[in-house]
Amino acid sequence: MVSDAGRSAPQILFQRAKVSAADERAFLGKLAAAALIWLFGALLALGVDAWPARVVGVVLMGCMYAHWVELQHQCLHHSAFRRARPHRLVGVPLGVPMLVSYSHYRVRHLQHHRYLGTDQDSEFFGFDTRQPVTWRMLLRECFAFDRLGAAAADIVRCWPGRWQYDLGQIAEARRREVIAEYRMFTLPIAAAVALTALGHGDLVLWLWLLPLLVATPVHFLVELPEHILCENASTDVLLNTRSITGSWFSTWFTNGNNLHIEHHAAMVVPINRLRERHETTLRVAKHTARSYPEFYRAVMREARMNGRAARLRGTGADV
Secondary structure, three states: OOOHHHHHOOHHHHOOOOOOHHHHHHHHHHHHHHHHHHHHHHHHHHHOOOHHHHHHHHHHHHHHHHHHHHHHHHHHOOOOOOOOHHHHHHHHHHOOOOOOOHHHHHHHHHHHHHHOOOOOOOOOOOOOOOOOOOHHHHHHHHOOOHHHHHHHHHHHHHOOOOOOOOOOOOOHHHHHHHHHHHHHOHHHHHHHHHHHHOOOHHHHHHHHHHHHHHHHHHHHHHHHHHOOOOOOOOOOHHHHOOEEOOOHHHHHHOOOOOEHHHHHHOOOOOHHHOHHHHHHHHHHOOOEEOOHHHHHHHHHHHHHHHHHHHHHHHOOOOO
């Protein structure tokens, strides 16, 4: 357990920082890299006859769709650009492949930051981190394709303007933005239907539907470490959140989501500048890991232990 004195000492974790020109260039570089990787994946999926190459292409595109949502996450915190306006202009299209409304995500996610550790927590992609970790829960959440169905239902509600935020009050301007974005999602869906009707369904399959089968579980695995197996009833960020040191690759792919304690401590700090605070986090925070494999092994151990306990309870044994 980290002492109260230890928790109050690391002021660097809570210091704000404005977006600089260098930070903006770093984010633009991430956007360019993500676009080029997606394009390479598309070329493999459509332009190569060999099945292994096509599968690699689908995996690359699916991983980029998940990665784009992490870039969207930085936009909704307004920590990518020096001015506010570009964040929504860039953030909205980043969420289109996975049907993630930028404004809906932003409202829910900022509420998550404000109320983490309370009953009002409202993470957009969240699941109940208080429930026991079991193999069934992990598989259910990993392949939660029903979220796409929920997005489709929101699209339907938004066309007549019936959509309402269900976790409190939001400004009418924000509600109109959410409605406009869900209505906009009708365009790629209609385009996909039209292409299929015109005999080009293979484009829809290889460029969107199959990559979504990859993007959904990949995104879950990126989000999983944030708060699971932490003190979820605590409002102390050094107790209710986890950071993973990770490699340069995992830090890039998750867009710094591995440095999650640092992010929650100062959510407006540009993602590329969180690494300089990580040594302090390792010194004072309770839940840290050196790598993603180390974290996933801990989750699998917890699932095995809970499964064994459930089986023993089923036989009436004393656990």
